[in-house]
Amino acid sequence: MNEYDFTNLNPNEFETLANDLLSRLYNLHIESFKPGKDLGIDGRFFRFENSPATIIQCKHYALSGFTKLLYDLTNTEIPKIKKLSPEKYIVTTSVPLSPQEKEKIKENMFPFIVNTSDIFGKEDLNSLLRQFPEVEKTHYKLWIASSAVLSQFLNAKIYNASQSVIADAYDKCANYVVTSSHSQAKEKINTTNVLVITGDPGVGKTTLAEQLCLEFVADGYEFFAITNDIEDGFAVLTRESKQIFYFDDFLGKNYIETLRFNEDSRIMQFINTVAKSKHKKFILTSRTNILDQGYRVGPSFANGNIKNKEYLIDVSQYNHIDKAKILYSFLWRSDLTKDFLEQIIARQEYVNIIYHRNYNPRLLEFITSSEHVDLSTHNLYLQFIENALKNPAGIWEHPYNAQLDDASRAVVDLITFGNGNVAGDSLRKAYYNFQNSGLKNNKTHLANDFDSVMSILSRSFIKRTCALEATHQTLKYNQKDKIKFSLFNPSISDYVLSRYNTDYWHIADMIMLYEDDDGVIFLENAVLHNKELVKNVAKIICDRKKDDAIFCNSTNYLRIGNLLDSEDFNLLFKKYELSQVCKCIEENKVINEELLNFCNKILTLQSINCSEQYVANLIFAALECDMEYYDIINMSSILEAHLPENFHDEIVEKYYSKLLDAWKYLRLEEFAADNVEKFTTKSYVQYEDDCDIEFTIDEDKLASLIAEDTADLYTPIDISDVKDLLYYIDLESIVSDYYCQASDDESGGGGGYSSGKQDIHGIFEGFLTAKFG
Known part of the structure; x- marks a missing residue:
């Protein structure tokens, strides 16, 4: 059993725990009240009907200590107790208490406390947790720790x-x-x-x-x-x-x-x-x-x-009480000094934060961290909070422009335009390419080697994670690329993207610093959101790299070319030979949707002026690559438009073979699972105490569904081949699992939650004392 100091609980959570433990100890219900001004009552119970109440007061002063606890009980709580006139007064606290300290509390609180057994310190609460371990299970933070x-x-x-x-x-x-x-x-x-x-x-x-x-x-x-x-x-x-x-x-x-x-x-x-x-x-x-x-x-x-x-x-x-608890948690763990936090507490600024339309946990993390606050004056702190709430994306403007030098900004930009998650080796090469590129404007006395810059940024802008490569049924380390870098949170990239939204040249500069395809992936991902940005950046890169023989014979060049609009594509690639495309694909042994789209475009542009042999060579090169199912589907449109007549049978045979393999190994099981109800009939069998599901499988129907699914392809799968494919999957298990899951889903239920308006002021009452003493 763990020995807790309860510092991982905030005062509200500690109060709930203490009441739960005393409820089990006394074997009776203890009234707990919604957050608000407690008037000296954190818990209450009645021994007999119409008898005076027993009052419980919880003091989470683990960080403040005994002296502060005794002072507050004597000077703050006694005046409240006199108005309440309880039968008994119980104190629970996270402060460790010696027998002498308990006696001192009893003396100061007499006649409301007459026995030290009504004073529960840290050791007593741990003893109760050992006595009632089920309470620990109901308190998430304690259970996790145990x-x-x-x-x-x-x-x-x-x-x-x-x-x-x-x-x-x-x-x-x-x-x-x-x-x-x-x-x-x-x-x-x-x-x-x-x-x-x-x-x-x-x-x-x-x-x-x-x-x-x-x-x-x-x-x-x-x-x-x-x-x-x-x-x-x-x-x-x-x-x-x-x-x-x-x-x-x-x-x-x-x-x-x-x-x-x-x-x-x-x-x-x-x-x-x-x-x-x-x-x-x-x-x-x-x-x-x-x-x-x-x-x-x-x-x-x-x-x-x-x-x-x-x-x-x-x-x-979120109801306001949840929002208040979340804000309280951020304030509780904040590294800002009392001068700053009392701006929020004393002026009740927490109300404006909780009710603000831009309330957001990430924003709370930002405004309560010393990394982002001007520590030279606390008088402007509330203005800082107001500005952050009004313009959440803009919270990074000052740190990005004023706190980073060119080298650090370059790393942030590289990660942003490298698709947000970059392997350490790739980022390191791109950074040193930046250092040697002449893009750096200002001089700095700070160390600007890669590791030094990353060390500085890791405090506020980036995070470093270990990537793990999985192989077969074991895990092994990929020593070369085991480190990856991403941004501290996505709002940083939101800011960078908005800042350079129309600065196509800067984005192109960053992407061209990469030797791998990180920047290309960023552009491919951006197509759905900002076609204008993508086509302009792609055009700049292609124009600048058109005389770079190595780059022009890489798949990265083809993938970027695929992002051009039709006019620029036709202009740039009208003299690009199919043999170059074929060589790129053969050397890289990769084919994907983007490269297939490029192949379709280049064939449309040049197939009229080149021999069937070159067209066939390109199609064969693509078919020799490993393909996923939907790449094979996309390949069908290329065959439809560009299949050379003299190579028809040989190419069709190769394509059909890959299509069958794709269904066998990639598509068949999923397709069957997604269409169970279309090729089965089910019935319910009633037993004495239970009901079971029985089903029949119509394999001919499933075969027809598969044939129908491939009917629009250049070479649809023949129904006889479909039936042969069915031997490769366990249809009984697929159907059984489907109906068992459906039955579980039908018996499941959803949860609901609602909460009325709460008095949030009381949540923050005593916060400064509890945190700073």
């Missing part, structure tokens, strides 16, 4: 990305406020096994997700953070183990990834696998606007019942 499984996980000798996430969540747990969102999200994931947490930037999606993960780890689940690729999750998936997977911002950092249907489909496969399992959980986060675009762009998302697993965090739906 988990032996969690402790073992955090203290493992191998430190990886997953451990880093949980360690960070554990550090934040002490200041986490368990609101209605937590209980509702927990109920939903227990029902569906998969939870997609969505909401606007800064509402607390990642915090809620990480705390839920922390709770499951404490309950014995093995935790895996998916940092980049859903294949990492597949690699460690085991049948019987209790596992929880976490994919933060799974649709992209700043802009939605131009959802390659293959990735979309694989995520859906993983979601469906976890949803069917009794021992698995999967938590994902995404901004609402990005997820909505995912529904439109990714067909598997639209058809995969993701919305049934979605939980929306809407700050506007």
Whole structure:
């Protein structure tokens, strides 16, 4: 059993704990009251009907100590007690008390306290927790801290990305406020096994997700953070183990990834696998606007019942008491001095913050941190808060312009225009390319080597994480790219993007500093949001790089060219040879949606003027690459428009073979799971005490559905080949899992939460004393 000092609880949480413990000790109900001015009453109970009340007073003075506790009890509480005339007065405190100190309290509080047994110090409360361990389980922060499984996980000798996430969540747990969102999200994931947490930037999606993960780890689940690729999750998936997977911002950092249907489909496969399992959980986060675009762009998302697993965090739906508790938590852990915080407390500025339309947990973190506040004068603090509330994106303007030199700003820009999450080696090369490029304007006496700059930025602008590469059924370190850098929070990139929204030359400068494809990915992701920016930046890069032979023979050049508008594309690539495209694809052995689009454009532009052999060579080069299912679907349109007649049979045979393999290994199981009700009939069999589901499978119907799904392709799958494919999947298990899950969903329920208007002033009463003494 842990020995607690209760410093991880704020005063309101401590009060609730103390009342719960005394309720179990005395075996009776203790009245607790809504936050507000307590008039000296933190808890109350009556021994007999019509008898005077027993009053409980809670003092969370762990940081203030005994002297302050005794002073406040004597000078502040006694006048209140005299008005109440209780039968008995009980004091609970987080201060450790000696027998002599208890006697001193009893003497000062006489005649309201006549026995030291009515004084509960830190040691007494820990003793009660040992006596009533079930109370510990109901108090989230105590239970998390007491988990032996969690402790073992955090203290493992191998430190990886997953451990880093949980360690960070554990550090934040002490200041986490368990609101209605937590209980509702927990109920939903227990029902569906998969939870997609969505909401606007800064509402607390990642915090809620990480705390839920922390709770499951404490309950014995093995935790895996998916940092980049859903294949990492597949690699460690085991049948019987209790596992929880976490994919933060799974649709992209700043802009939605131009959802390659293959990735979309694989995520859906993983979601469906976890949803069917009794021992698995999967938590994902995404901004609402990005997820909505995912529904439109990714067909598997639209058809995969993701919305049934979605939980929306809407700050506007928080009641004022929850908002007050969250603000209190930020103030409680703030590193600002008393001079600053009393501006908020003494002037009741917290009311304006709580009721402001731009109330946002991320904004609260910003305005309560010394990293962002001008510490030279506290008199302007309220003006700073007001400006931050009025213009949330603008809170980074002063730090970005005044606190960073050119080198530091370049790193922030590189991460922003490198798609928000950049491998350490790639960022290091890009940074030194910046140092050698002549883009740096001012001189500085500060060390400007990469590691020194990153050390400075890590305090406020960027965060460093360990990336883990998953292979087969084991985890191994990718020593080369194990470090990744991202921005401290997305509002930084929001500011940078708004600042350079029309400065296409600056964005092009940053992207061209990368030797890898980080900047290209950013542009591809931005297409859905800002086509004007993308086509202009792409044009600048292509114009500047047109004489760079190495770059012009890279897939990055082709991918950027694909982003040009038709006029610029035709002008730039009218003399670009198909053999160059073919060579790029053969050397890189990669093909994706963007490169296929480029191939389609270049063939449309040049196929009339070149031999069938060159066209065939390009198509063969593409077909030799590994392809995901929807890349093969996209390939069909190229065959439809450009298939050379003299190579027809050979190319069609190659394409048809890849199509069959794609269905066998990538598409078939998911398609069957998504269409169970179309090729099965179910019935209910009633037993004496139970009801079971029976079903029949119509394989001919399923085969027809598959043939119908491929009917529009250049070479549809023949019905006889479809029937052969069905031998590769276990239809009985797929259908059984589907109906079992549907039955569980029907028996599940949703939670609701409402709260009337609360007096929030009392929450902050005594805050300065409790925090500063």
